[in-house]
Amino acid sequence: MTFGFAPSSAASTSTSADLSAASTNPLTRMLEPSEWAAAGIPLLCNPREVVSGLHSRHRPRPATAVVAVLDPDERVCASASFTRRPTPADGWMFRNSLLAQLRRVIPHDLRRRTPVRTAVLLYCREGDGHWTEEDGAWMWGLRDACTLHGLRCGAYITLTRDGWQVLGEGRGGRRPNADSSPEPFGLSEAPPPLPRTGGAASEVLRRAAAR
Secondary structure, three states: OOOOOOOOHHHHHHHHHHHHHHHHOHHHOOOOHHHHHHOOOOOOOOHHHHHHHHHHHHOOOOOEEEEEEEOOOOOEEEEEEEEOOOOOOOHHHHHHHHHHHHHHHOOOOOOOOOOOOEEEEEEEOOOOOOOOHHHHHHHHHHHHHHHHHOOEEEEEEEEEOOEEEEOOOOEEEOOOOOOOOOOOHHHHOOOOOOOOOOHHHHHHHHHHHHO
């Protein structure tokens, strides 16, 4: 048996009207820079390495979104790219597109109590690196898609002809940019360390590396 209070007809009508207005107004499905900064988005330890790696993998052109999932060491577990449709910016539509790509490339983490993997979004577009309403819609979509896929919401990065910019962090660079050629894939990531072994095997490895 359950107990509760039935809302008045006036309150019910008001709530329904508010929800209806929110569902049809794309401006309610975006995040302002202050809201994004207050959300506690984890900082990237090496944003240029992440950006260069995704740029090498996907070679994005304007209107291309690249969503990637990083493990706790910021290594890319999976990534996907797609072209944004020429429709008005709407966080709900962006959320659906991002979620579809995430479901295609990596299983969800909804069974975990706390997320261990982080999704980041790189969006290549025209203009400069300053925040736009389109960026706000992508931020809203990324945050919602991460929640529905059991991931931590990570950085949102713009890539323009001026360079790349991590919005909300104030970090960026001139290369790569929307016009630059991708770096050779191996150069955008640090080489793996030599295995740590002891005795003669370790000496053999050191001599081989010296050659």
